Amino acid sequence: xxxxxxxxxxxxxxxxxxxxxxxxxxxxxxxxxxxxxxxxxxxxxxxxxxxxxxxxxxxxxxxxxxxxxxxxxxxxxxxxxxxxxxxxxxxxxxxxxxxxxxxxxxxxxxxxxxxxxxxxxxxxxxxxxxxxxxxxxxxxxxxxxxxxxxxxxxxxxxxxxxxxxxxxxxxxxxxxxxxxxxxxxxxxxxxxxxxxxxxxxxxxxxxxxxxxxxxxxxxx
Numbered sequence: 218x219x220x221x222x223x224x225x226x227x228x229x230x231x232x233x234x235x236x237x238x239x240x241x242x243x244x245x246x247x248x249x250x251x252x253x254x255x256x257x258x259x260x261x262x263x264x265x266x267x268x269x270x271x272x273x274x275x276x277x278x279x280x281x282x283x284x285x286x287x288x289x290x291x292x293x294x295x296x297x298x299x300x301x302x303x304x305x306x307x308x309x310x311x312x313x314x315x316x317x318x319x320x321x322x323x324x325x326x327x328x329x330x331x332x333x334x335x336x337x338x339x340x341x342x343x344x345x346x347x348x349x350x351x352x353x354x355x356x357x358x359x360x361x362x363x364x365x366x367x368x369x370x371x372x373x374x375x376x377x378x379x380x381x382x383x384x385x386x387x388x389x390x391x392x393x394x395x396x397x398x399x400x401x402x403x404x405x406x407x408x409x410x411x412x413x414x415x416x417x418x419x420x421x422x423x424x425x426x427x428x429x430x431x432x433x434x435x436x437x
Contacts, residue, residue, distance in 0.1 A: 243411040244437050248376070248421040251410070252437055253278045260341065262286060264330050264359060265348035265376075269313040275346070276323060284342075285313065286326045286333045292350075334362035341366050346421075347375035356394035364402065370427045372434065378409050378422040395422055407431045 244251070249271070256278035263272050266287040276283055289310040291303045310327055317323040326333050330349050345363045349355060360373065367373060377391045399406045405428075409420035423434050 243420075244408050244423070244434070245411050245413055246437065247412050247415070247418075248410050249274045251278075255433065255437070256280050256344075259343035261344045261346070262342055262363075263346045263348065264333075264363065265350075266313055266325075268309050269316050271346075271348070272313070272317070272323075276317070276320060280322070280343075282322045282324070283320075284324045284326060285317065286328060286330060287313075288329045289327055290329075330359050331362040334366060337366050339365045340368045343368055343371045345373050347373065348377070351377050351389040351391050353390035353394045356391050357398060360394065360398045361402075364398075364404070367426075370430050372407070372423055372425040372427075372430055373404075374421055374423045376419065376421050378420040380409070380420060383419070391422070395424060399424055405431050407434050 246252075256275070258279070258281045260282045261275065261280045262284040263275060264286050266272055266285045269285070272283070272285050287310070289306040291301065291306060310325075314325050317325060326336070328336075330347075342363075345367060347356070347359050347363065349359055356375075363373060375391065375395070377389055378395065379386065379389060379392055396406060398404060404424045404426050407423040407425055409422045412418040412420055425431050425434070
């Protein structure tokens with residue numbers, strides 16, 4: 218997982234924005250099935266790689282370049298879950314490097330999310346996928362760190378967006394953090410995946426600052 222762990226404070230500021238999600242048209246795909254068209258020849262990054270399974274899906278969508286970022290480090294947890302031992306993270310890191318060594322257009326960076334963001338100039342990426350720690354403060358920190366790195370026509374998307382019909386899960390406030398971030402930073406919440414056929418799986422959300430990009434994503 219990427220990013221530092223913080224004691225999370227669930228926000229109530231996003232309640233009005235969250236109510237709007239029932240009016241949104243879900244993107245009728247599982248995150249792995251998002252059409253390739255919006256990814257071909259783009260520059261993207263995944264924040265929170267773990268063992269690289271979703272990264273394999275992303276590279277198959279033929280981006281021009283893909284950066285994979287993960288701390289691969291044991292971190293304190295506040296959600297009653299046990300973080301993997303460091304040797305497990307070390308093995309995952311080595312496995313990811315080996316898995317993607319055949320690709321000239323993949324870079325693997327072992328770093329915490331907000332620290333890795335400093336390595337890149339603003340407006341570098343067409344998109345960034347965030348699947349790091351899911352507590353409110355960590356998600357906000359990741360969005361704040363990576364938003365300046367997105368091109369004006371780009372977007373951020375991320376995992377574990379739990380809609381209101383989901384049973385609350387300790388220390389998972391992605392939805393609240395995303396809506397608050399959009400509200401206070403002139404970003405637009407666009408949509409989230411349906412995860413068809415498994416509608417009970419957490420969704421992936423999309424946000425952008427560009428109206429044309431928003432419309433393109435809505436029309437998937």
